[in-house]
Amino acid sequence: MKRTISVTVNGKVRRESVEPRLLLVHFLRDVLRLTGTHVGCDTSQCGACTVSMNGLAVKSCTILAVQADGAEITTIEGLARDGALHPIQAAFREHHGLQCGFCTPGMIMAAKQLLERYPAPTIEQIRDQLDGNICRCTGYHGIIKAIEAAARAMAEKGQAPTTGS
Amino acid sequence: MLGKAIPRKEDQRFITGAGLYVEDVQLPGMLYAAFVRSAYAHAYIRRIDVERARNVPGVVAVITGKEWPELSATLPELNGSVTLTSPYIDSVKVVPHHLFPEKACYVGEQIAVVIAESAYAAADGVEAVEVEYEPLPAVASWEEAIKPEAPRIHKGVDNTVAHLKHEVGDVERAFRDAEIVLEKRLETQSLKSMAIECRAVAAQWEEATGTLNVWSTCQFHYMLRSAIAGILKMPAEAVRVMARDIGGGFGLKGVLHAEDVIIPLIAYRLKRPLRWAETRMEHMTASNHSGRQVHDVRIAARRDGTILGMDLKMYKEVGAYDHFDMMLQINTINHLTTHYKVPNIRVEGWAIATNTSPGSPYRGAGRVEAVFTMDRVLDAVARATGLDPIDVRLKNIVTPADMPYRNGMIYRDGVPVTYDAIDFPLLLERAKQRAEYDLWRRRQQEYRAAGRSIGIGISSYVEAGGLGPCEGATVSIDEAGRVTVKVGVNSQGQSHETTLAQICAHALGAPIDDIQVLGGDTSLMNIGFGTGASRVAVNAGNAVYKAAVAVRRKVVALASGILGCTEDEVEIADGIVSVAGARQNQTTLGELARRALRDRRMADLGGPGLVATEFFYPKTVTWASGVNIAVVEVDRETGHVDILKYVFVHDCGLPLNPMVVDGQIRGGFTQGLGIALGERVVYDEEGQVRSGSLMDYYVPRAVDVPDLELDHVTFPTPDNPLGIKSVGESGPNSPPAAIAAAIEDALGGAVEINTLPVTMSAILQALRSS
Ligand code: FES
Ligand code: FES
Numbered sequence: 045m046k047r048t049i050s051v052t053v054n055g056k057v058r059r060e061s062v063e064p065r066l067l068l069v070h071f072l073r074d075v076l077r078l079t080g081t082h083v084g085c086d087t088s089q090c091g092a093c094t095v096s097m098n099g100l101a102v103k104s105c106t107i108l109a110v111q112a113d114g115a116e117i118t119t120i121e122g123l124a125r126d127g128a129l130h131p132i133q134a135a136f137r138e139h140h141g142l143q144c145g146f147c148t149p150g151m152i153m154a155a156k157q158l159l160e161r162y163p164a165p166t167i168e169q170i171r172d173q174l175d176g177n178i179c180r181c182t183g184y185h186g187i188i189k190a191i192e193a194a195a196r197a198m199a200e201k202g203q204a205p206t207t208g209s
Numbered sequence: 210m211l212g213k214a215i216p217r218k219e220d221q222r223f224i225t226g227a228g229l230y231v232e233d234v235q236l237p238g239m240l241y242a243a244f245v246r247s248a249y250a251h252a253y254i255r256r257i258d259v260e261r262a263r264n265v266p267g268v269v270a271v272i273t274g275k276e277w278p279e280l281s282a283t284l285p286e287l288n289g290s291v292t293l294t295s296p297y298i299d300s301v302k303v304v305p306h307h308l309f310p311e312k313a314c315y316v317g318e319q320i321a322v323v324i325a326e327s328a329y330a331a332a333d334g335v336e337a338v339e340v341e342y343e344p345l346p347a348v349a350s351w352e353e354a355i356k357p358e359a360p361r362i363h364k365g366v367d368n369t370v371a372h373l374k375h376e377v378g379d380v381e382r383a384f385r386d387a388e389i390v391l392e393k394r395l396e397t398q399s400l401k402s403m404a405i406e407c408r409a410v411a412a413q414w415e416e417a418t419g420t421l422n423v424w425s426t427c428q429f430h431y432m433l434r435s436a437i438a439g440i441l442k443m444p445a446e447a448v449r450v451m452a453r454d455i456g457g458g459f460g461l462k463g464v465l466h467a468e469d470v471i472i473p474l475i476a477y478r479l480k481r482p483l484r485w486a487e488t489r490m491e492h493m494t495a496s497n498h499s500g501r502q503v504h505d506v507r508i509a510a511r512r513d514g515t516i517l518g519m520d521l522k523m524y525k526e527v528g529a530y531d532h533f534d535m536m537l538q539i540n541t542i543n544h545l546t547t548h549y550k551v552p553n554i555r556v557e558g559w560a561i562a563t564n565t566s567p568g569s570p571y572r573g574a575g576r577v578e579a580v581f582t583m584d585r586v587l588d589a590v591a592r593a594t595g596l597d598p599i600d601v602r603l604k605n606i607v608t609p610a611d612m613p614y615r616n617g618m619i620y621r622d623g624v625p626v627t628y629d630a631i632d633f634p635l636l637l638e639r640a641k642q643r644a645e646y647d648l649w650r651r652r653q654q655e656y657r658a659a660g661r662s663i664g665i666g667i668s669s670y671v672e673a674g675g676l677g678p679c680e681g682a683t684v685s686i687d688e689a690g691r692v693t694v695k696v697g698v699n700s701q702g703q704s705h706e707t708t709l710a711q712i713c714a715h716a717l718g719a720p721i722d723d724i725q726v727l728g729g730d731t732s733l734m735n736i737g738f739g740t741g742a743s744r745v746a747v748n749a750g751n752a753v754y755k756a757a758v759a760v761r762r763k764v765v766a767l768a769s770g771i772l773g774c775t776e777d778e779v780e781i782a783d784g785i786v787s788v789a790g791a792r793q794n795q796t797t798l799g800e801l802a803r804r805a806l807r808d809r810r811m812a813d814l815g816g817p818g819l820v821a822t823e824f825f826y827p828k829t830v831t832w833a834s835g836v837n838i839a840v841v842e843v844d845r846e847t848g849h850v851d852i853l854k855y856v857f858v859h860d861c862g863l864p865l866n867p868m869v870v871d872g873q874i875r876g877g878f879t880q881g882l883g884i885a886l887g888e889r890v891v892y893d894e895e896g897q898v899r900s901g902s903l904m905d906y907y908v909p910r911a912v913d914v915p916d917l918e919l920d921h922v923t924f925p926t927p928d929n930p931l932g933i934k935s936v937g938e939s940g941p942n943s944p945p946a947a948i949a950a951a952i953e954d955a956l957g958g959a960v961e962i963n964t965l966p967v968t969m970s971a972i973l974q975a976l977r978s979s
Contacts, residue, residue, distance in 0.1 A: 089902070120225065140217070144702030
């Protein structure tokens with residue numbers, strides 16, 4: 045019944061045998077023990093489970109682990125490089141983009157995709173693009189400020205966003 | 210450090226995915242639980258067939274409640290509420306709430322638990338359990354439940370489970386003297402707190418230490434400890450409840466649900482770690498909700514806009530088990546008059562059981578209902594008299610000259626409601642200025658001529674916070690100068706690790722980077738209460754302040770001996786302890802902590818080490834307040850509401866961290882926006898949940914939230930050493946009333962808005978029928 049899959053997660057190749065029905069989010073959380081990716085619903089509304097798969101933001105609760113066979117995945121745990129926070133992570137802290145922190149990993153991964161698509165987004169674009177991510181704590185204000193600030197910081201650093209993970 | 214907008218200390222772990230929420234707890238040999246839940250709102254459970262489920266691969270056990278005697282326990286009757294002492298209540302009937310009921314009283318009520326090697330296998334097991342029900346007629350609304358022929362939810366118990374009344378002044382006379390008498394029925398819906406993290410609990414029996422470890426999303430971890438220890442007849446100390454990283458609470462997690470107790474009991478029996486995490490669907494059906502509330506209100510007024518009296522009847526749906534007796538209605542009453550004088554008031558309230566999950570507080574906890582009523586009343590008086598809504602408010606407002614002002618209500622702690630050192634007219638004036646009220650009133654006419662519907666709504670709230678009885682804190686300094694603050698409260702995102710560290714840094718003179726705040730673990734403090742009722746900043750904050758001051762006193766006493774100066778000459782800054790004016794003669798907090806371990810002088814200073822525990826007991830609640838003004842445009846074709854401007858003026862006493870205060874207001878405002886425009890738990894007549902997922906229950910998204918103009922006004926309170934008030938429940942109170950009023954105003958008096966939420970379809974319907 046079980047199938048062996050090979051997935052590159054945060055730069056490391058992981059070979060595991062999984063049940064075909066296992067959701068990607070549970071593969072990440074329960075098999076790989078990367079618990080930064082959260083589950084907030086069962087109807088793919090909340091976005092807490094957002095990760096980057098082959099450079100695209102996906103809701104990992106809507107994908108089977110076996111569908112990720114051969115894919116490259118970045119989770120919140122893989123965003124900081126050599127101990128240095130990604131500019132989006134730093135901006136979320138600087139601009140109070142989180143309270144309970146539960147939506148935060150998904151928000152940050154969604155923001156990463158957003159900034160790849162719109163390196164200098166307007167506020168309207170940010171609001172629109174966050175449609176698939178719910179935050180119950182912040183009222184989004186700090187999140188929007190953080191994404192604007194991250195866009196500026198990344199532009200200054202010449203960190204041209206790429207579509208790769 | 211105090212009052213500074215510094216970034217949060219807790220953020221590092223959350224932005225890197227390193228937080229440890231309950232569902233992240235994974236232990237060797239862990240088992241997973243899934244619940245079999247009632248498909249009916251009201252039914253006898255005749256038979257539970259577990260045979261097939263037992264044979265499902267991975268299933269370890271199926272528990273139906275008959276296995277061990279402790280499973281026949283009931284939940285503690287009143288979930289930490291003390292309202293039975295309220296002078297308003299004259300009758301209350303609490304029905305025992307069994308962990309495993311013989312009769313299901315709401316859809317989603319737990320019937321059996323499947324324990325398995327994986328969460329998937331547990332879910333398979335649930336599918337395989339067959340339950341034979343004997344369905345009974347159900348009642349899902351108070352209107353049905355109070356009918357004489359209505360089915361009883363609990364045998365031999367009237368569906369009206371509690372009653373209260375209270376009168377201030379002479380209401381009959383007020384109505385005799387009235388020039389205007391108005392009557393309204395106002396309705397607010399039941400709501401879900403809808404934290405993005407659902408509930409969860411994990412438990413592990415630790416044989417080596419004889420400790421039952423419990424990880425919980427509960428806001429009141431000591432209450433959970435008592436419940437578990439009580440049922441297992443263990444010393445409280447043998448149960449350790451950890452509730453550290455919690456993904457939002459907002460009241461729903463402040464309640465004991467059956468699963469919170471069942472999971473630890475089973476883990477203890479099976480001697481295997483066990484975890485359960487609620488699904489969103491379970492959350493929408495089985496978890497508590499706030500309960501629909503209907504107000505029949507009569508108002509006596511004069512033609513000049515003076516309110517003479519109010520007569521209010523309140524009907525509240527409390528669900529199948531009323532764990533909070535009438536706490537929410539009492540909150541409504543105690544916040545009812547907000548900034549205004551209502552010299553004669555009579556309230557009567559009924560708590561009515563229905564076949565739904567139990568009722569419990571949601572952020573605001575009765576305040577939204579209070580504010581919506583008072584502002585709708587003021588606006589009705591404005592309409593009846595032809596006065597501007599601002600003028601009606603100024604006519605009735607409590608002024609600084611009236612302070613200390615008592616409105617005749619008695620708070621839940623038994624102390625008369627008293628406003629002092631607050632300038633309500635100033636808040637209103639500030640809001641009016643910030644909103645450019647007069648300008649928008651002129652524009653409203655111009656736009657109307659151009660066929661556009663603009664409206665302005667005003668709302669005022671008060672927020673009692675900092676409810677006792679008390680909280681404690683322990684502050685200690687280690688030999689490296691690192692400071693640890695331990696508290697008996699936990700956090701669901703409120704930023705305690707930062708704000709409480711700021712208080713400690715301020716009081717002690719230690720660098721903030723050297724201070725860590727620990728909470729949410731019953732092993733840290735022997736006694737604590739928890740997080741709810743906007744009580745942490747006032748109670749725990751002042752406890753931290755007192756404990757840090759006590760440690761500072763020890764530092765000063767010891768340092769004066771060691772440095773050879775008087776106590777007055779000792780200065781502490783940035784962790785350096787020195788003699789005033791003589792910079793070379795200095796030591797550090799760490800060095801003093803090391804010496805304090807063995808120095809005999811500590812014998813007179815309370816014992817070894819630089820450590821102190823203090824408790825803060827508030828005299829009564831503090832009163833935060835604010836005024837909101839909304840300017841909206843309504844599209845008469847679609848019913849869409851566009852918020853053109855939203856001003857939020859508020860006082861919460863001295864802010865500990867303005868960034869955090871902003872965040873609390875903005876987050877709370879957004880929840881209020883949801884209440885105004887769409888949030889609603891819906892049951893059909895059979896008690897089936899019609900709002901079973903995030904697709905059917907509106908939660909504001911980023912596109913829905915307007916820019917908020919926030920204005921902080923500070924009226925410090927003399928009632929606690931830090932001069933602080935609460936802010937946690939300020940945000941949601943006024944937006945529903947302000948937005949509803951603005952929509953009504955935009956429609957030019959064609960319709961009255963008396964029901965929340967004001968959805969697009971409700972607007973279209975109202976326009977059509979007008
Ligand atoms: S968990 Fe909610 S969208 Fe995936
Ligand atoms: S920070 Fe709590 S849900 Fe977003």
